[in-house]
Amino acid sequence: METHRKAPIGRPRGFDTDEALESAVRVFWEQGYEGAGLTDLTTAMGITRTSLYAAFGNKEELFRRALERYTEGPAAYAARALREPTARQVAAAFLNGSVRATTRPGCPTGCLGVQGALAVGEPGRGALIAWRNRGTLSLRDRFRRAVEEGDLPADTDPGSLARYVMTVANGIAVQAAGGATRDELRHVADLVLRSWPPA
Amino acid sequence: METHRKAPIGRPRGFDTDEALESAVRVFWEQGYEGAGLTDLTTAMGITRTSLYAAFGNKEELFRRALERYTEGPAAYAARALREPTARQVAAAFLNGSVRATTRPGCPTGCLGVQGALAVGEPGRGALIAWRNRGTLSLRDRFRRAVEEGDLPADTDPGSLARYVMTVANGIAVQAAGGATRDELRHVADLVLRSWPPA
DNA sequence: CCTTTTCCGTACCGATCGGTGCATAAAGTG
DNA sequence: CACTTTATGCACCGATCGGTACGGAAAAGG
Numbered sequence A, B: 001m002e003t004h005r006k007a008p009i010g011r012p013r014g015f016d017t018d019e020a021l022e023s024a025v026r027v028f029w030e031q032g033y034e035g036a037g038l039t040d041l042t043t044a045m046g047i048t049r050t051s052l053y054a055a056f057g058n059k060e061e062l063f064r065r066a067l068e069r070y071t072e073g074p075a076a077y078a079a080r081a082l083r084e085p086t087a088r089q090v091a092a093a094f095l096n097g098s099v100r101a102t103t104r105p106g107c108p109t110g111c112l113g114v115q116g117a118l119a120v121g122e123p124g125r126g127a128l129i130a131w132r133n134r135g136t137l138s139l140r141d142r143f144r145r146a147v148e149e150g151d152l153p154a155d156t157d158p159g160s161l162a163r164y165v166m167t168v169a170n171g172i173a174v175q176a177a178g179g180a181t182r183d184e185l186r187h188v189a190d191l192v193l194r195s196w197p198p199a
Numbered sequence C: 001c002c003t004t005t006t007c008c009g010t011a012c013c014g015a016t017c018g019g020t021g022c023a024t025a026a027a028g029t030g
Numbered sequence D: 001c002a003c004t005t006t007a008t009g010c011a012c013c014g015a016t017c018g019g020t021a022c023g024g025a026a027a028a029g030g
Helices: A017-035 A038-045 A049-056 A059-072 A076-082 A087-102 A112-119 A122-148 A158-177 A182-194 B017-035 B038-045 B049-056 B059-072 B076-082 B087-102 B112-119 B122-148 B158-177 B182-194
Strands: none
Touching: A017 A038, A017 A049, A017 A059, A017 A112, A017 B017, A038 A049, A038 A059, A049 A059, A059 A076, A059 A112, A059 A122, A076 A087, A076 A122, A087 A122, A087 A158, A087 A182, A112 A122, A112 A158, A122 A158, A158 A182, A158 B158, A158 B182, A182 B158, B017 B038, B017 B049, B017 B059, B017 B112, B038 B049, B038 B059, B049 B059, B059 B076, B059 B112, B059 B122, B076 B087, B076 B122, B087 B122, B087 B158, B087 B182, B112 B122, B112 B158, B122 B158, B158 B182
16 A cells, blocks of 8 residues: 555656745745736746646645745744733734744745735635634634633723734734834834733 | 916817726725726726826826825825824824725725735835825824824834834724724724823 | 656747727817 | 817737646656
């Protein structure tokens, strides 16, 4: 049963799928979904159109894969933030992480999940909206737990608080895409955290 | 000297320039700069390609005109907010105005100046970034005056505070584009205002 | 060797992109 | 009336869009 283990029949790939996907992330991150042409993508990935379609299906599926990759890579701060011990630390890690991720030197400014969501047409828009809502719901669940643990005032609405934090993070992404510096955005995050919890 | 007052020589326009521009605003607002094709625009405006180019120059200039129009129309809440008597009222009017503008029934969700800024390529991107920076600077000047008037704590940094408010407004636009309701976003604005000034 | 299976490079598809050339229509001016 | 000026309608441009057909190259199994 292990015969097809390490000897896939036929000619092997001439490129590394992961590396190619990483390059695709950069292109989508910089130019958005519609802004990224097949030529841009194949050039950056170092493969031909044919290879791209054989390996990833089509542009939309490639974008979905790139979004997953982005979530596990540059946007991994979000999942990490949820594991902080207190609600305040969750918010701090989330906002500071978003500042760092959207202003990382040598990387495109802004957030792939925000740029993309607005630029994409009907096809992939649903995936982006679902992506962001998933993040908001994760935050809400975490804050709900914090209320139960007495970590937040009992009358706190976890949903509103989660949406508030996510809204600021989205705004940070827009600001970063518009040229705001890391220091400027750090001040923004500080202002949010200075009055936590927002009574 | 008044001979060319009401009798422009040559065949007169067969359409109203203002109405056409208003239609263009809707299209850009819904689909972004790159997402709006010439066919979409001319169809909505009820004119032909030739007329569009004769009246507005090209797509980029049309977008610039549409952005002006948007500023004076749906986004006029921003200029109104600056005239509120206290810094807190300025922030409240600004945030509540952005909530209303980005979730107006019968209009596209989100903000033209935010959707566009992210979707547009190199050509018009500068205009969008300048547009948003102009807004931030106006807020900063207003908050600076508020500090002088004792309306805000003396140690307040007007620039950071302005960027904070603008960041939340940008986030609200992203949230609205992603399907957040007016009530949900009102709660977000309330959370910001409940802890004002952010000590 | 051969066949089979898969991948790669080229050259191409129809559709759409933003933008124009040109003839005609509708106004003012003589 | 002719003449100029401007606007419109139609057809069309080259470029690019996402996507593909096809033939040859490179691997495994016989």
